[in-house]
Amino acid sequence: MTAKVIDGKAHAARIRAAVADNVARLREANGVTPGLAVVLVGEDPASQVYVRSKGRMTVEAGMQSFEHKLDVGVAEAELLALVERLNADPAVHGILVQLPLPDHMDSAKVIRTIDPAKDVDGFHISNVGLLGTGQKAMVPCTPLGCLLMLRETLGDLSGLEAVVIGRSNIVGKPMAHLLLGESCTVTVAHSRTRDLPGVVRRADIVVAAVGRPEMVKGDWIKPGATVIDVGINRVDAGDGKTRLVGDVDYEGCSAIAGAITPVPGGVGPMTIACLLANTLTACCRANGLPEPEGLGV
């Protein structure tokens, strides 16, 4: 079997177009323009690329983009003061602090300072609690993107066996809650899981989010399963260059799986598309307007 390739780039482009349509209607009918503030601390090259893409795509969708770049050595108090100012700014409907933060900062404290209504990353404890109890929340962008691709590929997910590899607060845990919300039978596997290949072999859906290059092998996959690869790992390409690989051995797994996301071009682009969708949703909620339509979120 050769797996169907799930085209995250194309799916993300459709979501961004739907966001842009909603933004145009919102501005015309209500005179409101959604605004997203992105805060970058330091000069991590990958973070700089992601923040640049977020700013560009925010503007392309017709929204306002506010970029704040702080020096790597900035005091935590200064970052917290900036977040407070953004909380109070009516032109800002979404706030995102790019992670990882430098070691001298307490990420949990920074995230706690963001107004939950503007927390378009869905990382604030209020949103975590709402999602965990099946209530309306801001949903973290990467797991939301994974869910949208799963629904598009498989339709109704109810009753399917899902294995999420990785238990991070950003991906693994919210992913498990989202899949539970779809009535999947969910296992969260991690570094202490016994017989990981055997656990993964039971799954109709595998979501790999461990940050270990090409860890999931083809013979771990049940024939026909759907594999979502969240990993983005830069590895040595052998010729002095680097290349990007996921947490899944793509060649091995695509020979067995029914459908698979590539890296790059899978989950990554969906993360930014879902961020724009969340910003639009936050803007609608802030203005007491109906939730946006046609996004599939």
Ligand SMILES: Nc1nc2c(c(=O)[nH]1)N[C@@H](CN(C=O)c1ccc(C(=O)N[C@@H](CCC(=O)O)C(=O)O)cc1)CN2
């Ligand atoms: N505050 C947040 N910080 C981080 C998040 C997040 O959701 N919120 N996620 C990641 C980084 N990230 C978004 O911020 C992100 C990662 C990757 C991509 C992407 O499109 N990747 C491309 C490949 C890009 C490349 O060549 O390097 C792809 O997969 O096709 C988008 C967003 C950590 N921080």
